[in-house]
Amino acid sequence: MRPINIPQATEWVCPSCLTSAFGQRVVSRLRTQRHRYPYRRNFASSVPRTKEAHVRDGKLPDYPARTRFAPSPTGYMHIGGLRTALFSYLLAKRTGGQFILRIEDTDQKRFVPGATDRLCEDLQWAGVQWDEGPGVGGPHGPYWQSERNELYQKHAQDLLDDGAAYRCFCTPQTAGAGTAAFVTSGCYQDCSHISPSEAAERAESGSDKFTVRLKQPENVHKRSYPDLIYGNIKRLKRSPAASTVGDESSLDAADTILLKSDGTPTYHFANVVDDHLMKITHVIRGTEWMASTPLHHDLYTAFGWKPPVFAHVGLLLDKEKAKLSKRNADIALDVKGLREEHGILPETLCNFLTLQGWSNPNKDDVMTMDQLAQNFDLKFTKGNTMVLMEKLWFLQKNHVQRRIEQARNGSKTALSDIVDKVTEAAAKIYPEALSKHGSKASLSKYCKNILLADDKSYQTATQFVERNWYFFTYGPSYINAPPQTSPNSDFPLREDAQALASSFLRDVDAARPYLVSSFETPNPSSNEAALARPPTDLERASARIHAYLNEAVWHRVLPSGSESAVNVPFTDQAIDRVKFAEAAVEDGAKREEVLQAYKAWQKALMRFLRERLAAGTPGPGIGQLMAVLGYEECCRRLGIEAVEGGGW
Numbered sequence: 001m002r003p004i005n006i007p008q009a010t011e012w013v014c015p016s017c018l019t020s021a022f023g024q025r026v027v028s029r030l031r032t033q034r035h036r037y038p039y040r041r042n043f044a045s046s047v048p049r050t051k052e053a054h055v056r057d058g059k060l061p062d063y064p065a066r067t068r069f070a071p072s073p074t075g076y077m078h079i080g081g082l083r084t085a086l087f088s089y090l091l092a093k094r095t096g097g098q099f100i101l102r103i104e105d106t107d108q109k110r111f112v113p114g115a116t117d118r119l120c121e122d123l124q125w126a127g128v129q130w131d132e133g134p135g136v137g138g139p140h141g142p143y144w145q146s147e148r149n150e151l152y153q154k155h156a157q158d159l160l161d162d163g164a165a166y167r168c169f170c171t172p173q174t175a176g177a178g179t180a181a182f183v184t185s186g187c188y189q190d191c192s193h194i195s196p197s198e199a200a201e202r203a204e205s206g207s208d209k210f211t212v213r214l215k216q217p218e219n220v221h222k223r224s225y226p227d228l229i230y231g232n233i234k235r236l237k238r239s240p241a242a243s244t245v246g247d248e249s250s251l252d253a254a255d256t257i258l259l260k261s262d263g264t265p266t267y268h269f270a271n272v273v274d275d276h277l278m279k280i281t282h283v284i285r286g287t288e289w290m291a292s293t294p295l296h297h298d299l300y301t302a303f304g305w306k307p308p309v310f311a312h313v314g315l316l317l318d319k320e321k322a323k324l325s326k327r328n329a330d331i332a333l334d335v336k337g338l339r340e341e342h343g344i345l346p347e348t349l350c351n352f353l354t355l356q357g358w359s360n361p362n363k364d365d366v367m368t369m370d371q372l373a374q375n376f377d378l379k380f381t382k383g384n385t386m387v388l389m390e391k392l393w394f395l396q397k398n399h400v401q402r403r404i405e406q407a408r409n410g411s412k413t414a415l416s417d418i419v420d421k422v423t424e425a426a427a428k429i430y431p432e433a434l435s436k437h438g439s440k441a442s443l444s445k446y447c448k449n450i451l452l453a454d455d456k457s458y459q460t461a462t463q464f465v466e467r468n469w470y471f472f473t474y475g476p477s478y479i480n481a482p483p484q485t486s487p488n489s490d491f492p493l494r495e496d497a498q499a500l501a502s503s504f505l506r507d508v509d510a511a512r513p514y515l516v517s518s519f520e521t522p523n524p525s526s527n528e529a530a531l532a533r534p535p536t537d538l539e540r541a542s543a544r545i546h547a548y549l550n551e552a553v554w555h556r557v558l559p560s561g562s563e564s565a566v567n568v569p570f571t572d573q574a575i576d577r578v579k580f581a582e583a584a585v586e587d588g589a590k591r592e593e594v595l596q597a598y599k600a601w602q603k604a605l606m607r608f609l610r611e612r613l614a615a616g617t618p619g620p621g622i623g624q625l626m627a628v629l630g631y632e633e634c635c636r637r638l639g640i641e642a643v644e645g646g647g648w
């Protein structure tokens, strides 16, 4: 007699349950195998616990988790699918386990050609790389269910042999009004009582089509099934609307089909067999699958297998608490659309989706994939999750900022995909920019500089280009526009600012020697990480422009004769205006007057420059703005003739 696999330790299998699940015959056979029934209450408690395991109330297994993503290739990957994949992936990474990709393609009617390739592409783009699965292989393949039929046949036969399943010869019935769901799928001839030998003969003769059904264990409604998020879950009763015939309990007693009459497995059967054979320890999936979980547990019991830990995560809802769908979203909800239409970065999307339903223990929500993997655990929020798209844009800005900082640090590739998108959008929205720059390559360099200058506002390429419109288009109407800011009597007049800007632009000379030590520190308003690296060309140019501007303002406000005392232009002192004034003006009261004038002039000059160079639009600081535009373009916008050799 073939040995029966006995259930591994779980807290919910007991001898009496086994009897009701398999019948006395199987249980007696188990007894003759002299196996002791497992009474260990908790599998994890038998494994030595490490310190790690206590993280957040034991919300992590203390062994390497094997998880899987098991999509049916029926279309583009929705963000809900990617979220489930991410949770599973991150759990595997966090615990040093493996993440498996399995394609559940048994239902050929729903099969969409090319969908598997797209799925793999989307996962790879997101950085969710599987350790076993299509294209990678692994010890438990094949990883397409359509190629595993022999395994399902064998396992169905095992259940038939054990009396836990039976062949059903009922053909689908024509449904009466309101009876469709159940009558067409139920066994109405009591096939479980056909003797196994007669059933096998009828099956072998080939004349009768049959399905294989699981014998439903008794008292299923009294049982509850463990779920990591929902505690114990109960079997759902079929809704009375599903049928008007028979009493409800008989409707519930439908024995689920495991193998269809064409010999292919149902989702439930293939899913459980594969999760077991692939040694999956944790199944994380959407609550839409929760109704199937009792049946899956029954199947594990029927086989005598230890079930994985189940965690059902809530649905993603919109602000009106409706299921997030294409119709009610103002943004694409499939991975391809988010990446191609909206330019969402993979790290943005992974960060965003992981935060939907997982309760992050950290204050900082902005995390790279590596940081997510270091922090992830199984503390999920119960119930559905309302998705706030504002968060997506917040994360996108932050991740783009990170990439920009990597580029400033010398990375040649960190910004390339973003730069390409911005260049494309700029060429499309402002064709004049492309003709001005002469080539895509040159426009692309320019766009990169704009990104380096304006690092905090990027959401999408189009939004970025539109926000920074004045870098791409600036006709005579802007240059000649009347002043927007009315001259204030406290401040120097516009004409003065114009004269100052003109003198500044005439005097700036790229070949002029500098005391550059002060410019070697990048923009001090940048973050701390920036201070640890050498400045970029743009930062250096911006610092020089500011120094030039300071010089011009000092020239304007210092009493004549005092300039030589402080060696204007360009000592390091020019950067610290108080020290500079101290050195230049002895008389304290006079010095205060000079300082006030300096501030007023500087402010007026900056305002004037922003108005003339960017039509008053807020954006990067004046230094960066001028550095990106370049000397010639600044002269053009200010209506000043460029000087030979001028620049910064």
Ligand code: GLU
Binding pocket: 070, 071, 072, 104, 271, 284, 285, 289
């Ligand atoms: N094939 C199912 C799906 O498409 C898998 C459900 C599960 O994770 O068990 O979502």
